[in-house]
Amino acid sequence: MINSSEMDWRLRGAQACLGSAQRDFPAGDYRATAQNAQLCIELSAKAVIAHFAEPIWDHDPSDQLLGIVREHGDEIARRGGEEMKRGLIRLAEDARIAAPWYARSTYGQRAEDRSWISALDLCTREVAEDLLERAIRSFATARKFFVKVCGGDAAPSS
Numbered sequence: 001m002i003n004s005s006e007m008d009w010r011l012r013g014a015q016a017c018l019g020s021a022q023r024d025f026p027a028g029d030y031r032a033t034a035q036n037a038q039l040c041i042e043l044s045a046k047a048v049i050a051h052f053a054e055p056i057w058d059h060d061p062s063d064q065l066l067g068i069v070r071e072h073g074d075e076i077a078r079r080g081g082e083e084m085k086r087g088l089i090r091l092a093e094d095a096r097i098a099a100p101w102y103a104r105s106t107y108g109q110r111a112e113d114r115s116w117i118s119a120l121d122l123c124t125r126e127v128a129e130d131l132l133e134r135a136i137r138s139f140a141t142a143r144k145f146f147v148k149v150c151g152g153d154a155a156p157s158s
Contacts, residue, residue, distance in 0.1 A: 007050040007150070011142055014043035018139050021132050030128035031119050035105035037131035041098040044135075044142035045091050051150055060099035065092040080148040087141040094134040101131060 021036035038059075045065050046055035052068045055061055069076065069088050077085045101123075103109075108119045 004150075006055075007047050007146070010043045010047035010050060010055075011146060014040045014047060014139050014142060017043065018135050021128075021135055025128055025132055030125055031105055031123040033128035034101050034123040034131050037128070037135035038098040038101040038105060040135040041091075041094050041131070041138040042102070044138040045095040047142045048088060048091065048145050051145075059102040060096055062092040062096035062099070065095065076149060080145060084141075084145060084148060087144065091138050091141045094138050098131055098134060101127070 017036045017040035021033045021040060024030075024032040024036060042059055042061065045061045049055040049061055049064055049068060052072060053064070056064050065088060069085060069092070073085055076088065104122050105119050109117050109122055111117050
């Protein structure tokens with residue numbers, strides 16, 4: 001393991017962001033849901049990456065995670081099963097899809113006519129719901145990786 005303390009704090013951060021997103025969604029705060037869900041997904045992916053390497057400084061760690069799965073896939077499958085390997089590939093896909101929402105949920109987005117669309121208008125219920133589902137799945141995958149592959153406890157330490 002490259003850095004168990006980094007893996008732990010990222011997993012704890014992902015858990016906190018997931019909790020916030022789950023509270024924000026029923027309250028109708030879809031911008032905050034999207035923002036927290038995106039960060040949960042990013043931190044979940046980076047927690048897994050930290051087991052093997054220093055995570056990149058970017059909101060989209062998907063390529064780095066896929067590279068780790070390619071390089072260490074046999075070890076991952078041996079320790080966590082083929083399902084774990086598939087779960088990490090799905091986590092990378094979710095990270096790639098969620099990454100643009102870091103900026104969108106914070107700053108909004110420039111429209112085709114060079115005007116701005118506010119983050120409040122971009123982060124619809126549908127967007128928030130999709131990202132929240134991805135965050136739930138991503139955190140579960142990272143936690144399962146922590147337990148099955150790393151031999152950690154079921155929950156990150158507080």
